[in-house]
Amino acid sequence: MTPPNGPSAAGTGAVPSLPIADQILEPSPARQLRRRVFGHAGITIGAGVLIFIIVVALLAPVLAPFDPLDQDLTRRIIPPVWHETGSWTHVLGTDQFGRDYLSRLIYGARISLLIGFVAMLISGVIGTTLGVAAGYFGGRVDMVVNFIITTRLSLPVILVALAVVSIIGNSLWIVIWVLGFLIWDRFAVVMRSSVQQVRDLDYVAAAKALGCSTTRIILSEIMPNIVNNLIVVATLEMAHAILLEAALSYLGLGVQPPAPSWGLMISEGKGMIFFDPWLIGIPGAALFAMVLAINLLGDGLRDVTAPENRN
Amino acid sequence: MLNYALKRLGVAILVATTVSIVTFSLLHLTGDPAMALAGAAATEDDIENIRRVYGYDRPFLVQYADWLIKAVQGDFGRSHYLKTEVADVVFDRLPTTMILGASAITFAFILSIPLGVLAAIKPNTIFDRLALTLAVVGQALPSFWFALIMIFWLGIEWRLLPISGTESWQNFIMPAVALGYYVTPAIMRLTRAGMLEVLASDYIRTARAKGIRPGAILFKHALRNAIIPVVALSAVQFGFMLGGSIVIETIFAINGLGFLAWESIQRADLPMMQAIVLVLACFYIVLTYLADMLNAFLDPRIRVV
Numbered sequence: 001m002t003p004p005n006g007p008s009a010a011g012t013g014a015v016p017s018l019p020i021a022d023q024i025l026e027p028s029p030a031r032q033l034r035r036r037v038f039g040h041a042g043i044t045i046g047a048g049v050l051i052f053i054i055v056v057a058l059l060a061p062v063l064a065p066f067d068p069l070d071q072d073l074t075r076r077i078i079p080p081v082w083h084e085t086g087s088w089t090h091v092l093g094t095d096q097f098g099r100d101y102l103s104r105l106i107y108g109a110r111i112s113l114l115i116g117f118v119a120m121l122i123s124g125v126i127g128t129t130l131g132v133a134a135g136y137f138g139g140r141v142d143m144v145v146n147f148i149i150t151t152r153l154s155l156p157v158i159l160v161a162l163a164v165v166s167i168i169g170n171s172l173w174i175v176i177w178v179l180g181f182l183i184w185d186r187f188a189v190v191m192r193s194s195v196q197q198v199r200d201l202d203y204v205a206a207a208k209a210l211g212c213s214t215t216r217i218i219l220s221e222i223m224p225n226i227v228n229n230l231i232v233v234a235t236l237e238m239a240h241a242i243l244l245e246a247a248l249s250y251l252g253l254g255v256q257p258p259a260p261s262w263g264l265m266i267s268e269g270k271g272m273i274f275f276d277p278w279l280i281g282i283p284g285a286a287l288f289a290m291v292l293a294i295n296l297l298g299d300g301l302r303d304v305t306a307p308e309n310r311n
Numbered sequence: 312m313l314n315y316a317l318k319r320l321g322v323a324i325l326v327a328t329t330v331s332i333v334t335f336s337l338l339h340l341t342g343d344p345a346m347a348l349a350g351a352a353a354t355e356d357d358i359e360n361i362r363r364v365y366g367y368d369r370p371f372l373v374q375y376a377d378w379l380i381k382a383v384q385g386d387f388g389r390s391h392y393l394k395t396e397v398a399d400v401v402f403d404r405l406p407t408t409m410i411l412g413a414s415a416i417t418f419a420f421i422l423s424i425p426l427g428v429l430a431a432i433k434p435n436t437i438f439d440r441l442a443l444t445l446a447v448v449g450q451a452l453p454s455f456w457f458a459l460i461m462i463f464w465l466g467i468e469w470r471l472l473p474i475s476g477t478e479s480w481q482n483f484i485m486p487a488v489a490l491g492y493y494v495t496p497a498i499m500r501l502t503r504a505g506m507l508e509v510l511a512s513d514y515i516r517t518a519r520a521k522g523i524r525p526g527a528i529l530f531k532h533a534l535r536n537a538i539i540p541v542v543a544l545s546a547v548q549f550g551f552m553l554g555g556s557i558v559i560e561t562i563f564a565i566n567g568l569g570f571l572a573w574e575s576i577q578r579a580d581l582p583m584m585q586a587i588v589l590v591l592a593c594f595y596i597v598l599t600y601l602a603d604m605l606n607a608f609l610d611p612r613i614r615v616v
Binding site: 154 | 322325326327329330333334337338344447448450451452453454455456459460462463467551553554555557558561569572573576577579584587588591592595596599
């Protein structure tokens with residue numbers, strides 16, 4: 001590298017190389033963030049796997065070789081292709097009703113993603129509203145919200161979800177709403193403390209002095225500054241909702257047969273654990289991979305956007 | 312301290328009351344208990360009869376008040392299905408769940424505290440990475456699937472452990488692991504964070520300067536202080552675990568409260584479901600209260616708030 005005013009520049013008559021902006025200035029914050037995001041192994045792996053699962057779920061009708069509900073009792077429990085008796089017709093084999101396991105797995109991704117995403121949205125709206133109100137207004141509002149959070153935490157989630165679903169009846173949307181109404185606690189706790197950290201900062205005081213309405217202050221001054229934390233909680237809660245749905249379906253009170261929910265597939269396969277353990281292994285591994293990917297993404301985003309909260 | 316304890320006790324009782332209202336309303340208002348009890352083949356007259364016999368025809372608040380007054384005295388009514396006192400059955404099953412919970416939290420401690428300490432004294436090394444990986448993987452592993460995998464390998468393939476029932480202590484190993492691993496990430500992270508903080512403090516530097524052996528510093532000075540928040544957290548996690556035991560008890564056919572809850576849900580046994588949810592919630596409330604008191608006792612700064 002030639003120094004800017006080195007002798008070579010003067011001697012040869014070449015154009016003196018000027019300091020390039022990159023060498024003087026630090027990279028822009030957006031660029032730094034991009035670099036940290038793409039350089040983070042957890043985010044890359046997590047996002048990669050998750051995007052793959054989402055694409056597969058969206059393209060399910062194209063990708064699935066068979067109808068996931070199509071029964072064929074003459075082709076029951078065919079093992080997957082890596083077994084001696086397996087065949088390429090049914091790559092992941094068939095279940096006890098002769099349904100193609102790969103097709104069920106692909107369609108099952110849709111159910112998990114749908115339940116995880118919508119339950120996360122519902123709980124996000126409830127939890128964020130409560131948390132922001134508690135953090136911004138403080139005092140009595142804070143006391144009441146804290147009380148509601150404590151009460152919610154005292155209720156055992158799985159038990160209450162099972163009991164309510166068993167009474168109202170179980171459909172996909174009931175499961176989604178019940179989960180949404182049960183798992184907002186982390187949103188509320190994190191949003192409350194995030195708002196507490198920014199509500200007394202100068203720019204909020206400035207907005208108040210300018211006479212901005214409370215709604216405006218919360219939406220355009222506070223929310224943009226806590227949205228990082230919101231995204232992190234949202235990913236973790238989505239993973240939580242997916243695991244809960246699987247557990248409910250496993251216990252027989254979540255998504256109902258013949259829908260291809262992964263939890264339900266594990267439940268239907270458990271009777272055959274002695275001879276055909278792959279019936280349990282395949283949907284379980286898919287569930288594990290999906291939740292792991294979402295968690296890696298969430299943990300990674302937290303590392304990148306708020307390294308101080310790592311512990 | 313006494314002032315703080317009483318104030319928190321008041322809140323705890325208020326929370327317990329609210330929980331009882333929420334539970335009662337959830338189970339009574341989301342469906343018609345008489346219809347569920349009567350079954351699909353019942354006529355309109357049958358349902359009306361059942362409603363009268365079980366008192367479901369009374370106003371909602373009267374039903375709630377009646378239930379609460381009896382519940383406080385330890386009378387949770389009679390089971391619709393078993394036709395025995397709910398309280399007897401619940402308290403008969405409770406010890407099994409407690410044993411399971413205690414074994415699970417013991418397993419969690421054995422795994423997470425050494426790992427957390429190791430990760431803290433050797434930060435950014437292979438130990439730290441291993442501990443972190445274990446935490447991330449642990450949080451993503453569905454507990455019922457993990458339980459089934461253990462049943463397959465340890466129970467069926469290698470025949471090392473019994474796969475169901477509660478006859479001996481060996482029956483509790485797999486359930487305790489399946490239930491306990493889920494809380495290890497939280498305990499491990501907190502142990503690691505606490506140790507890192509304590510090890511950087513002035514009194515540890517002083518102890519090192521005085522020439523005290525590293526082992527003694529680690530265990531007598533550092534860990535003893537870092538473990539306080541871990542104990543408090545564990546109390547809360549224990550409460551969560553009792554709630555989650557329904558899945559594990561069902562898989563391993565352990566005759567505890569969780570299994571009872573699952574059976575009662577299948578049988579639409581409303582009084583039993585109510586009692587179990589309330590007992591578990593109260594257990595959680597008591598545990599968090601004790602954890603708060605422990606924290607306040609050890610850290611006087613908390614008492615002011």
